[in-house]
Amino acid sequence: MPTVLAINPGSATTKLGLFRDGKEVITKTLEHSGELHAADVSKEHDIEVRRSAVVGFLRENGIDISTIDAIACRGGILPPLESGTYVVDDEMVDYLIHRSPVDHPSNRAAPLGAELSMGKVPVFITDPVSVDEFWELSRLSGIPQIERRSLLHALNMKAAARRVAQEMGKDLTDLNFVIVHLGGGISVGLQMEGRMVDVNNANDEGPFSPNRSGELPVGDVVEMAFSGKHSEKQLISRYTKQGGLFAYTGTDDLRKAFELSQNDNNVSQVIAAMAYQIAKEIGGMCAVAGGEIDAVVLTGGMAYSERFVEMIRSYVSRFALVTVEPGENELLSLVEGAERVLNGTERAKKLKEGVVRR
Structure with missing residues (x-):
């Protein structure tokens, strides 16, 4: 029965989960209060704040790191990669701290896991946002200076498909x-035969969402x-943090929007438009697959809303x-992801093996 510690950093939190044989034993969200909000906080200090908090969590719960079979970390902003599980090694840690094109909280996970393991426990990441399995046709945007990029919620989407x-x-x-x-x-x-051959970049393309504007008229x-x-x-903030449902209704919570819609037909129309745009995007993907689709899989937080589903x-x-x-x-x-490696159903790759484009 493998025991795995999972680590998922947010901007001012670190989510932890201890799992035994795939079953949750304990989960905790560590709050880092004001320790990470200063503009001059270095990446190294950020990691040390989180490491100290995780060590405290382990100590409080009587967990010895040497009794854990693996540490599973959220993948950061890495080069375009094949889907799968990767070994966290010195090269990956160096890339995430010094060479990643975007400074994102998820970049802290693998370096944090490596420090916690002290070389005694294997550390893995699975399906980072930079998973790239695009068809070549999917890369063309309309002008040669701008290429469409494969950036997606790969971890959840791939897991739901499995x-x-x-x-x-x-x-x-x-x-x-x-x-x-x-x-x-x-x-x-x-996803065609296990490969994600096309996807909208949620920040720039596709339907509007609770707080992102989706595609907009270029002019x-x-x-x-x-x-x-x-x-x-x-x-950038307007389009990626204050757009979509929030821009129209003042809330990015679908549940709250449905409550507001009981007395405001305009809010009802916005919710309907979001569903309409999602359906259009699904229809486009079905079309380029030649209609050969076995299932449309809805996942994520809003999939809890039966009404929206x-x-x-x-x-569709x-x-x-x-x-x-x-x-x-x-x-x-x-x-x-870590368990598939531990039980031998998947081989963990190294960063260099998985890079598909530079």
Whole structure:
């Protein structure tokens, strides 16, 4: 029965989960209060704050790191990679601390895991956001200076696909899915025979979401950018943190929006438009798959809303079976990746092996 510690850092929190034989033993979200909010906090100090908090958590719960079979960490912003589980080694740690193009909290996970393990326990990541299995046609944007990038909620989407394949009693490589992550950002991906060959970048493309604007008319965006009324930082925040449902209704919580919609038809229309745009994106993926889709898989936090799921299902159920795997289940998905390596069903790759594009 393997025992695995999962680590998932947020901007000011670190989520931990101890799992034994795939079952949750204990989970905890460590709050780092104001320790990480200062602008001049170094990456090394950030990792040390988290390490000290995790060590305290382990000590309080009588957990000896040497009794753990593996540490499973959230994958950070790495180069474009093949899907799968990767060994955390010195090269990966160096990349995440010194060379990653984006300074993101998830970049702290693997270095933190490596420090905790002290070389005594294997450390892994699984399916980071940079998983890249694109068809070459998927990369063309419309102008050669801008390439479409494969950035997605890979961890949850890949894990949901595995669960659905298992429920169907089939091998993942024999199935074609459209997988929809319904969270703060929305990713709609086409997975053909186990490979995610196309997906919208949730920050820049596709349907609007609870707090992201999705695709916008280019001309209007350019006009706004050069109006002199907004800084670059303000515009990026408007489109990626204050757009979508939030921009129209003042809330990015779908549950709250449904409550508001009882007395405000405009809010009802916004929710309906979000479902409509999601359905359009699903339909496009079904089209480029030639209609050969075994299931549409809905996952993420908003998939808990039966009402919202039914709004999407009403558009797309004629394309394929619609299955629902609600929630993000990130800690469990990380653990399952480590367990596949520990039980020999998957070989953990090293960073250099998995890089598909530089």
